[in-house]
Amino acid sequence: MDNQIPKLYNKAPTPFVGQKRNFLKAFRQVITEHISDGGEGWTIIDVFGGSGLLANNAKHLLPKAHVIYNDFDDYSSRLRNIADTNRLLILLTEVLKDSQRGKKLSVEVKARIKAVVTSFNGFVDLQTLSTWLLFSGKQVSTLDELWQHTMYNTIRRTQYQGADGYFDGIEITCESFESLMPKHQDSDKTLFILDPPYVSTKQGAYALDEYFGMVQFLKLMNLTSPPYIMFSSTRSELLSYLDYIKEFDAKAWDKLGNYDVISQTSNINNKARYVDNMIYKF
Structure with missing residues (x-):
């Protein structure tokens, strides 16, 4: 499986809210700048999976890496x-x-x-x-x-083209982050890609509604160590949490702090906007 190289996708084959396609340029630049030799010896884990777009890009750009896609939401069945x-x-x-x-x-x-x-x-x-x-x-x-919703004619005008080669060379699993991350966290050549649900919001795009609360967030932070790439936005409180540990928890800050941030404005629709962040530390 690891020897296969997937076709590079610029967006997920079918719609997925929060698929991070607007961050692909920055994501590609960061992983190729910090991981050499095609990813030889590295394990890259897309912990919250989603559409698998980040796993697809990671395996294409770093073909020697062992890339794991945690298909928690069963997107592959779609x-x-x-x-x-x-x-x-x-x-x-x-x-x-x-x-x-x-x-x-x-x-x-x-x-x-x-x-x-x-x-x-x-x-x-x-x-x-x-x-x-x-x-x-x-x-x-x-x-x-x-x-129950008011409906509108927003139907797609063309058929979907399929997903040929999307997961080539990628290991697909389906388990909680609490069981997946400990299996790999002892290696300094394990990169965690983390795009968790936002705390205390309804998780409509995920398989289980409201499964990610404050306790789950704190468990995730405890399991996270560099190198990591984490996504958040003004709709989450990740940066506020990192500011908190900088002031009150020196041990946690030593592990997670001194990170870099790339930010951009994203649109939900014509009226709603928010700032998305890609936070990373190698």
């Missing part, structure tokens, strides 16, 4: 079923052919959509389906929740 997703896209495109793009859908059209989806004889990718019917940034956890 990729295996892209053919079904395209079939459903064709059916719903027909339903929406007379509906104006970007406009609210009538009760009648919404009922037709529900009938098509509930009778569909294949895999239903809820996250992708939501992007066809809800405005950007809206997430749901179940079909029942989806039907």
Whole structure:
């Protein structure tokens, strides 16, 4: 598996909120500047997995590294079923052919959509389906929740192209960070890529709602050691936590502090913005 090199992707094959595609340039630069010889002897772990985009890029750029993608949200099953997703896209495109793009859908059209989806004889990718019917940034956890929303015609105009080579050479696992990280934390050639859910917010894009609270965050910080790359935003309190340990916990600061930060503004939709951060220490 390690000898394979995946095709390089610039975005995830199917929609995933928070896939970090806007950070790829910075991510690529940081890992190639700090890890030499194609990653020989290194283990790189995408601890919270998500769309697997960072694992894909890490393995392509550092092909000798052992890259582990923790598919906690079972995103790989969405990729295996892209053919079904395209079939459903064709059916719903027909339903929406007379509906104006970007406009609210009538009760009648919404009922037709529900009938098509509930009778569909294949895999239903809820996250992708939501992007066809809800405005950007809206997430749901179940079909029942989806039907409660006001719907709009935001359906994709083209079919998805598949995910050929996306996970080539990458080890895929599915376990909690609490069991995964201790297996690898003793090596100074283990890079943890950490994009955890935000504390105390509903985790609609994740397999389990609200599974990541303050206690989980503190456990994660205890397990984290350099080298690491961690993502946060103004919607999380990671930087505030790091400021706290700088002042009150010298031991934790010695381990996690003196990091570098790359920041950029990200858009949820036309009205909502926030600052995303990539924090790293080698």
